[in-house]
Amino acid sequence: MSSTGNADAHALFISDLHLSESRPDITAQFIQFLGHTANHAEALYILGDLFEYWAGDDDLTDPHHHSIIQALAGLTQQGIACYLIHGNRDFLMGATFAHAARLEILPDPSMRNLYGHQVLLSHGDALCTDDVAYQAFRRQVRQPEWQRHFLQQPLAARKAQIEALRMRSEEEKNIKAESIMDVNAGAVADLLRAHGYPRIFIHGHTHRPALHQLDIDGHAIERWVLGDWYEQGSCLELRQSGCRVLRPGRNAGDRWQ
Ligand code: LP5
Ligand code: MN
DSSP states (O other): OOOOOOTTOEEEEEOOOOBOTTOHHHHHHHHHHHHHTGGGSSEEEEOSOOBSOOOOGGGTTSHHHHHHHHHHHHHHHTTOEEEEEOOSSSTTOOHHHHHHHTOEEEOSSEEEEETTEEEEEOOSGGGOTTOHHHHHHHHHHTSHHHHHHHHTSOHHHHHHHHHHHHHHHHHHHHHSOGGGGSOOHHHHHHHHHHTTOOSEEEEOSSOOOEEEEEEETTEEEEEEEOOOSSSSOOEEEEETTEEEEEOOOSSTTSOOO
16 A cells, blocks of 8 residues: 555554453444444454464454454455555464455565655564474464364364363463563564665564664664553554554544544
């Protein structure tokens, strides 16, 4: 998308919602967000981990998933473009999911030209290069051949394996140093160099919302880290004048400010 020259035109960025039937309040907040805030944007970018986990596109008909997919499809039907980058929890979302939700899956990372800004988008997990155990796991499960084999198993068997993996992941996260689970500064610099020093870099995954003002080889770059949706929602807005964090309103139906 190119700059529209309209000062009111904007795109929204969210990540790490971890939507799950066990937290209906957050699902309700997301559906309210789509209907009262995202509907004013030109585009919504979901930068990974929309779901607590995604076991395969044959889980589309699950009632909780269905309500979210319907709400996403409704946004596109109102003329708002919706894009998604895979997270480490939901990288098995495929073409069937994308078609049902009426959204476009973008590669990780992706460059966009938005309102005159060069913007790089990513989930962010690939930048946690000090987490050697996670990166080895990531390489394995991102292989098409591994995924093909995994998806051949019955849905219930896949879910059971993912639940077991979730428990192991939580145990390992408890003993990993906090610094290991953050992005590696050298990996960030290499990525920004390889993409020609974009003005803005937006990612999630670490659940450490912040703006980092970087200087990479003399180029000023804003690295915006999105927050998760565990306690309440988190969203970044980008327009011609730049980025700002939006906060939920006091009441459920309020537009985020
Ligand atoms: O997600 P989060 O932030 O809590 O933790 C991540 C890393 N953990 C994960 C695991 C996911 O949470 C589990 C859900 C994935 C669903 C994907 C479906 C398809 C795969 C199914 C495979 C059975 O991503 C965590 C990071 C943390 O971010 C911070 O960056 O530290 O990484 C781990 O804890 C992983 C362990 O360090 C290594 C686990 C090795 C497990 C090997 C078992 C083999 C299983 C299957 C074959 C490959
Ligand atoms: Mn993640």
